[in-house]
Amino acid sequence: MxxxxxxxxxxxxxxxxxxxxxxxxxxxxxxxxxxxxxxxxxxxxxxxxxxxxxxxxxxxxxxxxxxxxxxxxxxxxxxxxxxxxxxxxxxxxxxxxxxxxxxxxxxxxxxxxxxxxxxxxxxxxxxxxxxxxxxxxxxxxxxxxxxxxxxxxxxxxxxxxxxxxxxxxxxxxxxxxxxxxxxxSLDERNALPDESTKALHAYLSGSMRAGSTRRLIISKLQAHIWRGEVTGSSRRSREEKLRAGLSAIDQLPAWRCILLPRGQVDIRRINESTIERKTAENDRAPKRLGKRETAPVQLVTDAL
Incomplete structure (x- = not known):
């Protein structure tokens, strides 16, 4: 194996x-x-x-x-x-x-x-x-x-x-x-460019099922990526990294992220059956940021 x-x-x-x-x-x-x-x-x-x-x-x-x-x-x-x-x-x-x-x-x-x-x-x-x-x-x-x-x-x-x-x-x-x-998805995670984007992807993967859509306030995602509150330039820097992370995640076939006014973003996790249609959607989407197939593990008691 x-x-x-x-x-x-x-x-x-x-x-x-x-x-x-x-x-x-x-x-x-x-x-x-x-x-x-x-x-x-x-x-x-x-x-x-x-x-x-x-x-x-x-x-x-x-x-x-x-x-x-x-x-x-x-x-x-x-x-x-x-x-x-x-x-x-x-x-x-x-x-x-x-x-x-x-x-x-x-x-x-x-x-x-x-x-x-x-x-x-x-x-x-x-x-x-x-x-x-x-x-x-x-x-x-x-x-x-x-x-x-x-x-x-x-x-x-x-x-x-x-x-x-x-x-x-x-x-x-x-x-x-x-x-x-x-x-x-480790295929998705390992294709992402940096730690903050991987942390964002892990949180979104944990909180969104395939086929679901969520509207989120970008600034509020900070608490899932970094420790502690920051203000001023540090806060703006984090928000820039979040936007860049959303852009990178949007490039993955199973995700769609669209920026909205007032610092919001619509995030959609796409079903595998509809991923093939994303290429056509990409041509029309404005301001883009971009299943479990295995059976349960059959454990054995004499492996060690």
Whole structure:
């Protein structure tokens, strides 16, 4: 299967897809702020906490792992876990109902490719390892029905030069195995020019279903891309980057973005069946800015 893998999309659990957990961070050498994001999703309140804020490289690494997991059939049964399986579960700090968790077994080079790096280098691998470490240090607190559960975002072992074994949390596992999910195109994401556009694409992919249209205020998209409020030239700079990002997303076959007066934009996520008609629409559109086909993963209990 390894040679046949194609990193076209990732299946992500919806809450993490739309919460502002992964944001564009400043490129300065100083300690990152702590991660602390709380959102209500359905009947659950979720809080993501960690010693380091998570940036777009961490998001790319996680989406790469989810893409690989969706093409593998490895899992851990908590009722019979021993050895490395037990170690992964212990590091994951799972609480709540006991169920299988999906496992990723991959070489670092494969994760590098899935994460969208266009060339191979030791620096890329180092950055991916740091990203996975930050993901493993992130804790999810879930409160449902007055009961609170705790879990790490992921756990890992054997992080050597050859590869890594990673266990995903149960929310991620449920999404991969047929529960509620968001499909994020890695083909689209990896074609985009910069971090802010990738962050915008991830948010829109998480909040818009295929065939839907939304009218949004461009300035209000900032909260999904960057940390904190800014004013003056910094705010204008962010809005310019958002407009450039919308222009880049508009060039993707499955998206249409149209600027409107008063800083608004109409965004349409196009069904695959209608993408072919977009070329004709492009000739007429004024002021342009531009499915899940796989069956649920059949997990096995003796993969490790």
């Amino acid at each position: 390894a040679g046949e893998m194609r990193f076209e999309f990732a299946i992500q659990e919806p809450a993490l897809a739309i919460a502002p957990v992964f944001l564009v961070l400043q490129k300065i050498k100083m300690p990152r702020a702590k991660l602390d994001v709380t959102r209500t999703f359905g009947d659950a309140t979720l809080q993501w906490r960690g010693p380091d804020a998570l940036g777009i490289p961490e998001q790319s690494a996680l989406l790469a792992l989810l893409s690989i997991a969706g093409q593998q059939t490895f899992s851990i049964d908590p009722n019979s876990a021993a050895g490395d399986k037990a170690k992964l579960l212990n590091q994951l700090s799972c609480e709540g109902p006991q169920s299988h968790v999906a496992v990723v077994i991959a070489q670092w080079r494969r994760i590098e490719i899935a994460a969208g790096y266009r060339s191979h280098s030791g620096k890329n691998i180092t950055n991916i390892k740091l990203a996975v470490k930050r993901l493993a240090e992130t804790t999810i607190w879930e409160c449902r029905g007055g009961i609170q559960y705790e879990s790490r975002l992921l756990s890992w072992i054997r992080g050597n030069d050859n590869g890594v074994i990673i266990a995903l949390n149960r929310r991620a596992t449920d999404a991969i195995c047929g529960g509620q999910f968001i499909k994020i």
